[in-house]
Structure formats: structure tokens, C-alpha cells
Amino acid sequence: MSGLFLVIFLIGHLIGNLQLILLSGEAAQKQFNEYALFMTTNPAVKILSIVTYTSIILHILLTIILVLQSKQARPIGYAVEGGGENSAWASRNMALLGSLLLVFIILHMKSFWYEMHWGAIGNDPSGNKDLYTVTVVAFQNIWYTAFYVFSMIILGFHLSHGIGSGFQTIGLKTRKYLEPIKKTAILFSILIPSAFASIPIILYLQSL
DSSP, X not given: OHHHHHHHHHHHHHHHHTHHHHSOHHHHHHHHHHHHHHHHHOHHHHHHHHHHHHHHHHHHHHHHHHHHHHHHHSOSOOSSOOGGGTSOHHHHTHHHHHHHHHHHHHHHXXXXXXXXXXXXXXXXXXXXXXXXXXXXXXXXXXXXXHHHHHHHHHHHHHHHHHHHHHHHHTTXXXXXXXXXXXXXXXXXXXXXXXXXXXXXHHHHHHHO
């Protein structure tokens, strides 16, 4: 269930972030900073953000714990493993994917969320905290951009398994809906991370 909530959060977060590349110049700066101000000052959004980030972190930690418990319960692998025939690579490596995503979330929040709340960042011409400039400057760094894109690839693998598991949790992953759910999971696991990854790539290329 937390996996499906994560997908909803990602879609909303993506819509906000796309302002960085769909607009340009002062218009992009003004619109994105107003969006950032709203997301960090509106009481309802602040509560939702805390719940969302807490859910994501708990979701990742729970995944890691469950995988480790499963390995402890069966320390010796099967004599013959079917590999991809039995389970997808993503489902067999959820602990690794979850750990990498947790590292990304911590660094991502430090770079932007923390800076927006407590960082010594300047204001834009409208008087709002200039998170737009902080974001653009961050993605002018090739290594940070590469790290972000790599993390989106990891997110794609995670979503490819997580979406199907979410539908299974609410009882919809039946034989009748198995194929549509599989296609939906693949579609989302490609489109959402690709759209996120396109933002830092475009910002980096614009800085060249």
C-alpha cells in the first residue's frame, strides 16, 4: 500500500519539478520559488510532506528489514535457482535498491529541503527564498547530475516491482488483472524516473 502512495507522491512531485524546464528565465525562477514557498509554508502541505517523507523512509527501511529477515530464515539458497524465471531481478534485490534510494533521499533532502528551511540562501527579486537558483546550480555539477540520474534508474527498478506488490496488497493482482498491472508497472517505472532524470540533464546541458 505504501508503494502505491509513493507513486502518487512522485507524480505530484514531478509536476512541481517540471516547472524548472517548462518555464525559463525569470518566469521559471518566480514560479518555482512561489511553488517552493507554498510547499514549505502551507500547514496542510507541511503535514502531508512530513507524512510522505516519513512513509517513504519507513517503506524503504521496512523493505530492507523484510528482505534481511527472509534471508536469515533461509540462509542457504535453493540448489537450483531459476533466476529471472522465478522472480524479477528487482524483486530479488529490493534490499540493495532500498538502501541506494535511502542514500539518495538523505542527500536530496540535505541539498534542497534542508537548504530551503535552514540554509543561508538568498532571495529572488520577489523576496522569496531562491530555491530555483540553488537547484539550477546543483545540477550544473556533472557528478551530482550523474548521481541523480543513476538514482532515478534505481527508482525505476524499485517501481517495477513495488507497483505490482502494491496492487497485490489491496487484492487486485489477480489472474484477470495480472497482465494490465504488469504493463502499468512497466510504464510507470519507465516514464516517472525518465521524466525526473530529464530535469537535471536539461539543466546541466543549458549550463554548458
